[in-house]
Structure formats: structure tokens, C-alpha cells
Amino acid sequence: MMEENRVKLIGAARRAFGKKGYSAASMDELTADVGLTRGALYNIFGDKRGLLAAVVHQIDSDMAMRAKEIGERTGDDWGGLLAEGAAYIEMALDPEVQRIVLLDGPAVLGDPSQWPSQSECLQVTQAKVEKLIGEGMLKPVNGEAAARLLSSMAFNAALWIAASDEPKEVLPKAVEAFKALATGLLARPA
Numbered sequence: 172m173m174e175e176n177r178v179k180l181i182g183a184a185r186r187a188f189g190k191k192g193y194s195a196a197s198m199d200e201l202t203a204d205v206g207l208t209r210g211a212l213y214n215i216f217g218d219k220r221g222l223l224a225a226v227v228h229q230i231d232s233d234m235a236m237r238a239k240e241i242g243e244r245t246g247d248d249w250g251g252l253l254a255e256g257a258a259y260i261e262m263a264l265d266p267e268v269q270r271i272v273l274l275d276g277p278a279v280l281g282d283p284s285q286w287p288s289q290s291e292c293l294q295v296t297q298a299k300v301e302k303l304i305g306e307g308m309l310k311p312v313n314g315e316a317a318a319r320l321l322s323s324m325a326f327n328a329a330l331w332i333a334a335s336d337e338p339k340e341v342l343p344k345a346v347e348a349f350k351a352l353a354t355g356l357l358a359r360p361a
Contacts, residue, residue, distance in 0.1 A: 173214075173215065176205075176207055176211050176215060177215050177216075177225075179205040179206075179207065180201070180202070180205060180207065180211070180212055180215060180216070180222060181222070181225050181226055181229060182205070183201045183202070183204050183205045184196070184201055184222050184223070184225075184226045185226050185229070185230070185267070185271070187200070187201045187204075188223065188226055188270065188271050188275060189266065189267040189270055189271055192270055192274075192275060193219075193223055193271075193275040193278075193279055194275075196219075198212060198219055220279060220280070223271075223275065223276070223279055223280065224280055224286075226271060227271060227272055227276045227280060227286065227288065228286070228287055228288045230267065230268060230271055230272050231272055231276075231286065231288035231289065231292075232288050232291070234259060234262050234268065234272070235259075235288065235291070235292045235295070237258065237262070238254075238255040238256075238258040238259045238262070239255060239295070241254050241255060241258040242254045242255035242258070248299060248302060248303055248306075248308070249303060249308055249357075251299075252296070252299050252300070252303070252321070252353070253350055253353055255296075256321060256324070256325040256349055256350075256353065257346045257349060257350065259325045259326075259329060260325050260328045260329050260332065260342070260345050260346055260349060261342060261346070262329065263328075263329035263330075263332035263333050263338065263342070264332065264338055264339065264342060268329075268333075269332075269333040269338075273329055273330050273332075273333035273334075274333055274334070277330070283326055284319075284322075284323070289322070289326070292322060293318055293319060293322050296318040296321055296322055297314050297315055297317075297318035299318075300314045300317045300318045300321070300356075301314035304317075307358055308357065308358060309356045309357060309358055310356055310357070310358050311358075312356065317356055321353060321356075324349050324352060324353070325349060328345035328346070328348070328349055329345075331345055332345060
């Protein structure tokens with residue numbers, strides 16, 4: 172029952188936060204929409220901020236999964252790493268991603284590098300980077316440092332798009348710069 176209520180509340184919050192934004196979303200309306208009380212929300216998530224953290228985790232995890240699927244289609248590890256980063260950046264055009272993950276998330280939850288979903292993504296990226304270093308494809312730099320910089324480049328490019336008045340114009344600039352900077356890690360020119 173508790174897991175069912177958790178799923179209901181995350182779904183309702185995702186709709187409310189996506190439509191109205193975190194600060195304008197009413198917890199009373201949100202809980203009433205799914206036939207629950209505010210007490211249920213507090214029991215499961217602690218508070219509204221805890222609910223936002225669960226929603227951000229879900230969306231950010233979905234984004235990472237979609238980016239991974241796109242990367243796997245390239246057929247090679249280096250191309251896949253670049254494609255994943257570009258796909259993550261492109262997801263900043265999605266209004267739900269913009270509002271919840273890129274605008275409200277950092278404003279309410281703080282440093283995205285400390286979010287569990289970003290930590291999971293970082294571990295996956297680090298493993299890929301270290302594999303490429305081991306194969307001699309990338310320069311022998313610290314794998315964690317390279318993974319953190321690649322991840323932060325993609326996230327910050329997505330933030331730039333989300334905050335832009337012309338996100339569709341910013342997107343190609345952000346992807347091009349991301350790829351150019353990432354290519355600097357190659358042990359030999361591409």
C-alpha cells in the first residue's frame with residue numbers, strides 16, 4: 172500500500188511540478204488528485220522537498236536510461252559516450268525536464284552533483300571513461316576527474332538551454348562545444 176501511494180504521489184507531483192512549477196504546486200491539490208492526504212505525503216517523503224527529490228530522481232534516471240539507449244546504438248564506446256552526452260543535453264528541450272530537473276531541482280535541492288541520480292550517472296560514465304583509457308583511446312588522465320568534467324559539461328549545457336530565451340538556437344551550440352571539448356580527451360586526434 173505504501174509503495175502504491177508513493178507511485179501515485181510521484182505521478183501527481185510530476186504532473187503538478189511540470190505544469191505549475193515547484194513553488195506554485197499545492198500539496199493539498201496534489202494529494203487530493205490521487206485520493207490521499209497531506210499526512211500520506213509527509214509519511215512517505217517527509218515534506219514537499221522530499222517529494223521533489225523523488226520526482227527529480229525519477230526523471231533524471233529516465234533521462235540517463237534514454238541517453239544510454241541512444242549511446243548503445245552507435246556501436247562503439249567512444250561514439251556512445253559522445254552520443255549519450257549530446258542526448259542528455261538535447262533533453263533540455265523537454266518542458267518537464269526544463270522545469271523540474273534543470274530549474275526547480277537545483278534551486279530547491281542544491282548542487283546536482285550531490286543528487287543520487289547524478290551520482291549513479293557519474294559511476295557509469297567513469298566506468299566507460301576508465302575502459303577507454305585502458306584501451307588507449309583516451310589520454311591517461313584520472314578517470315573520475317574526466318567523468319566528472321564530462322558529466323558537468325553535459326548538465327551545465329542543459330542548464331544553459333533551459334534558462335535560455337531561445338533554447339532551440341542554443342542547443343546546437345551546446346552540443347558542438349560539448350563534443351569539441353570531450354574530443355580533447357582522445358589520445359590521438361579523431
